[in-house]
Amino acid sequence: MDSVVITITSGKGGVGKTTTTANIGTALALLGKKVVIADADIGLRNLDIVLGLENRIVYDSVDFIEGRCKLRQALIRDKRAGELYLLPAAQTRDKTAIKPQQMVDMINELRDEFHYILIDSPAGIEQGFQTAIAPADRVIVIINPEVSSVRDADRVIGLVEAHQKGPAMLIVNRIDSARVKKKDMLSVEDITEILSSQVIGIVPEDEEILSSTNRGQPVVLNSKGSAAQAYRDIARRIVGESVPLTMPSTGSFWQKLFGRA
Amino acid sequence: MSSFRELLFGKKSAEDAKSRLQFVLIHDRAEISPGLFEEIRNDIIMAISNRLNIDPSYISINMDEESGERRLLVDVPLKNSRRPTATRSTNN
Ligand SMILES: Nc1ncnc2c1ncn2[C@@H]1O[C@H](COP(=O)(O)OP(=O)(O)O)[C@@H](O)[C@H]1O
Numbered sequence: 095m096d097s098v099v100i101t102i103t104s105g106k107g108g109v110g111k112t113t114t115t116a117n118i119g120t121a122l123a124l125l126g127k128k129v130v131i132a133d134a135d136i137g138l139r140n141l142d143i144v145l146g147l148e149n150r151i152v153y154d155s156v157d158f159i160e161g162r163c164k165l166r167q168a169l170i171r172d173k174r175a176g177e178l179y180l181l182p183a184a185q186t187r188d189k190t191a192i193k194p195q196q197m198v199d200m201i202n203e204l205r206d207e208f209h210y211i212l213i214d215s216p217a218g219i220e221q222g223f224q225t226a227i228a229p230a231d232r233v234i235v236i237i238n239p240e241v242s243s244v245r246d247a248d249r250v251i252g253l254v255e256a257h258q259k260g261p262a263m264l265i266v267n268r269i270d271s272a273r274v275k276k277k278d279m280l281s282v283e284d285i286t287e288i289l290s291s292q293v294i295g296i297v298p299e300d301e302e303i304l305s306s307t308n309r310g311q312p313v314v315l316n317s318k319g320s321a322a323q324a325y326r327d328i329a330r331r332i333v334g335e336s337v338p339l340t341m342p343s344t345g346s347f348w349q350k351l352f353g354r355a
Numbered sequence: 356m357s358s359f360r361e362l363l364f365g366k367k368s369a370e371d372a373k374s375r376l377q378f379v380l381i382h383d384r385a386e387i388s389p390g391l392f393e394e395i396r397n398d399i400i401m402a403i404s405n406r407l408n409i410d411p412s413y414i415s416i417n418m419d420e421e422s423g424e425r426r427l428l429v430d431v432p433l434k435n436s437r438r439p440t441a442t443r444s445t446n447n
């Protein structure tokens with residue numbers, strides 16, 4: 095199978111890597127693709143709870159690496175989205191539990207069977223990050239429109255290139271179009287100019303993200319909101335459809351009511 | 356001081372964010388910290404003013420980046436008399 099391995103990373107923590115991985119993975123599966131989303135954040139696993147699959151984990155990727163199970167046994171099927179599988183991270187180990195080459199070998203084993211394998215990278219630029227990008231065909235860097243996130247992203251983009259994985263593509267997450275309009279927040283144009291990289295998605299700040307994460311239901315499963323739409327658009331761009339990049343309206347009720355967004 | 360416009364519409368902080376990022380990223384990418392850059396700047400001023408009559412306060416030394424190419428741009432306006440008579444003989 096012609097599989098594509100995409101690592102989602104950022105440098106800075108808390109910018110939305112896990113949320114993005116869960117939603118794009120789910121959206122790709124809803125497009126009829128066979129998808130694995132792999133959690134590479136060993137010791138701080140979260141994809142399971144964001145997806146609402148935390149109670150179903152028996153084995154994880156470290157169990158496979160250390161020979162306690164077959165890779166198949168570690169995969170958890172998410173029946174809500176067709177052929178979507180989670181490969182969980184170990185929660186009680188650290189980032190050194192999987193070496194870059196072991197990650198490459200493990201992901202290669204999945205390539206025959208799946209169209210897309212998304213890897214949720216840990217924050218930082220140390221070994222965990224290097225392990226997460228080692229098997230990648232493409233790398234997506236998540237950015238929030240604020241100075242420290244953009245600066246960290248620049249560093250990561252450089253490292254991605256140094257590892258021959260470039261050019262990295264950007265997703266600008268948590269943008270608030272009303273604040274951008276007031277020039278009180280960096281715009282997507284500002285960010286592309288500063289980082290000179292290609293943007294493949296613009297995701298608005300959206301209250302729905304918190305409530306859907308509370309329930310363990312990625313927004314793409316059932317929401318018509320602006321973040322959900324943005325994730326679906328990204329999934330369609332990933333499969334090769336040409337979907338124009340538009341500035342999403344900000345998802346808050348008041349902004350919608352007064353039409354500011 | 357904030358202008359009436361800023362009070363009314365809020366400060367355009369995005370412009371500050373952009374220019375500050377552009378500055379810091381040039382240094383990050385070149386792996387030349389602002390402190391090291393300051394030292395280089397002083398070295399250059401020293402080297403030139405040893406031989407030429409210049410006013411250090413008019414020298415501008417900047418890092419610039421265009422389509423992935425980094426440059427150090429040094430602009431030194433010269434005074435009319437070419438050589439500082441006093442310091443020249445100290446060299447050689
Ligand atoms: N577009 C968004 N709108 C609102 N909240 C968001 C958005 N994206 C992420 N968040 C929130 O930001 C926090 C960090 O997100 P997470 O995906 O865990 O980041 P990371 O994996 O990069 O550490 C979470 O509370 C998440 O719900």
Ligand SMILES: [Mg+2]
Pocket residue numbers: 111112113135140
């Ligand atoms: Mg995370």
